[in-house]
Amino acid sequence: MKFSLRNLSLISILVLIFLSCKKESFTNNRDAILRTDVDTLHFDTVFTTTGSTSQVFKIFNTNNKGIKLNSVRLAGGGASPFHINVDGTTGPEANNIEIAAGDSAYVFVTLKIDPSATPLPFLVQDSVELSYNGNTSWVQLDGYGRNAHFLRNTNITANTTWTNDLPYVILEKLTVSTGITLSILEGCQVFMHANAPFIVNGTLKVNGDKYDSTRVIFTGDRLDAPYRDFPASFPGLIFTETSTNNIINYGIIKNAYQGIVAVETNGSTKLTLNETIIDNAYDAGIFGIHTSIKAHNLLISNCGKNILLVNGGTYNFTHCTVASYSNNFIQHKEPLAILTDYLKENNSLTIQSLNAQFTNCIFWAQSGGLVKNEILIDKQGSNATVNFENVLCPSVPSNATVSGNVIHDDPLFENISVSDNLYNFRLKENSPAINKGSDAGVSNDLDGKPRPVGLPDLGAYEKQ
Known part of the structure; x- marks a missing residue:
């Protein structure tokens, strides 16, 4: 027992010496930097x-x-x-x-x-x-x-106009009530929080203009790197069953989960998109569910599914560019355009008529072989028509109607650099899409520059 106590004493002394050494291991020398x-x-x-x-x-x-x-x-x-x-x-x-x-x-x-x-x-x-x-x-x-108009869980219940005096920051949710019109004037910037959908039960009228400073922008409210480039930064713009007569002129919708969701039609065109860009949406650029959309000079780029139109509807896309390249944020592994005349939910199949027209459009992607067909048309009923007139795309589905110029060559976009996150979908001088369109009554392009009366270029941009 004495031997054990003596050992215990020695151990205690060693621990104290060790702790003392540790206590003295800090220096106050000014040269220690x-x-x-x-x-x-x-x-x-x-x-x-x-x-x-x-x-x-x-x-x-x-x-x-x-x-x-x-x-x-x-x-x-x-x-x-x-x-x-x-x-x-x-x-x-x-x-x-x-x-x-x-x-x-x-x-x-x-x-x-x-x-x-x-x-x-x-x-x-x-x-x-x-x-x-x-x-x-x-x-x-x-x-x-930066100051802004901050709107938290806001319900717009009277006709309202937003001007570009300050940006608008949407927190939690913004809702435009049924029968109410929200007008957004040129140069407005709308920044959406991650939990903030932009819900339109009434009417949205976006009136941007052709210059960078006068377009109307919808994007996430995280402006710090790297978050400012992330897809799914906010839920997106949602046009519900009661929404009518919406129009977006010179708009930019980027970094959403779903850029635009439009549900059901009411006999008239639910949404018109003119000179608008939808970019970097994680799930779908445009998601239409038995609705009616009309668009010209529309660019949909680098989305999980650029165009997703299900359960039929009426669609007219003219001079549109639909393009996708696998990048650090989104891998291109879904077709550029998916159209169906049906919707299956809980083992219940609903079939609706489908009428879609694509005129003077470009569909192009670089998938590394992940996507077999860049345009997928899936019909369950007998009242479904999809027409392509003057189109550049890798291939056209056999169950579509095709007329005019059909080109399968690389469109030769001006500048695509995935490593630099740079995408310029204007056309090079020697693009096969130049002068391959027909007069569709569209007098300008996505940049607001004029198109010729005779033979316009395919896609959203006219080579000047």
């Missing part, structure tokens, strides 16, 4: 009140002894629009942060900006000060704030 992995954190545009994602920088201790930071603090203190979290400690200042030899600490930074009267993006700045062993170093912070 900490470094950070960045000298500046840049934040992309942040809407007032909604806040941003966190960015982070690391503090590295490459010395052979630990260092205690007296403080990590925001120079602007509690009034700063920036907020920090240092290894779990939140607040404008964190004290007595220990970084062991060869270790590091994380500093998370977020930006939240209070509203102001400034309509344009404005710059906000601050810095994080690191203080230790008589040394001081800084990491600079900057970002742009």
Whole structure:
């Protein structure tokens, strides 16, 4: 027993010596320097009140002894629009942060900006000060704030017009009531939160114009990299059974889960799309369910399913470009266009008449062999007609009607670079689509530039 107690005493002494050594393993030598992995954190545009994602920088201790930071603090203190979290400690200042030899600490930074009267993006700045062993170093912070009209779970119950004085940020949901018209004027930007569908029970009239600054944009509200390029950033635009007489002129709908969903028809055209772009929708660019859509100079690009039209309906697409390339966000593994005259739900089959007309259109994709037929027509009934007049596509289904020019060659788009996320679907000088259309009564193209009276080009863009 005495021997065991003696051993226990020795062990206790060794533990104390070890702990004492550990306690003395921090240095206050001013020559022991900490470094950070960045000298500046840049934040992309942040809407007032909604806040941003966190960015982070690391503090590295490459010395052979630990260092205690007296403080990590925001120079602007509690009034700063920036907020920090240092290894779990939140607040404008964190004290007595220990970084062991060869270790590091994380500093998370977020930006939240209070509203102001400034309509344009404005710059906000601050810095994080690191203080230790008589040394001081800084990491600079900057970002742009932007005011907006914030609409949370809003139901529009009177005829309303939006102007482009400030962007519109939609949170949770926006609904246009039955019998009500929402008009959106040129240059408006509509930013949708991830949980915010744009539901139209009444009528939506979008009146953009041909210039980049005057088009009307619908996209997600995450403007910071890399989220600003992600598909499925918001649910999309939904036109319900009661919605009527909708029109989108010079609109851009990008990064949605489903770009446009249109349900049922009421005897007239439910939705007209003129000079409009639908891009990077995760599921479907256009999803029509027994509805009526008319479109010209429409570009649908890089969507999971660019065009999905089910359970019949009436459709007229003129001078449209439908294109898809597998990229970092969406793999092209579904046909560019899927049309059916039926809908099967819960073992119940509904068949409706289908009438679809495609005139002077381009369908092209690069799938790496994943898609056998880029246009799929599936008919269950006897009252289904799909016509293609002057078309460039890999192949036309045998159960479609074809007339005019049918071209199976590469359309030679101006510039496609998947690695750079660059897609220019205008035509090169030697494109086989040039002068292969017929006069369909469309006097301009997607850029608002004129088309010739005689032989226009196929697709949404006219080679000038």
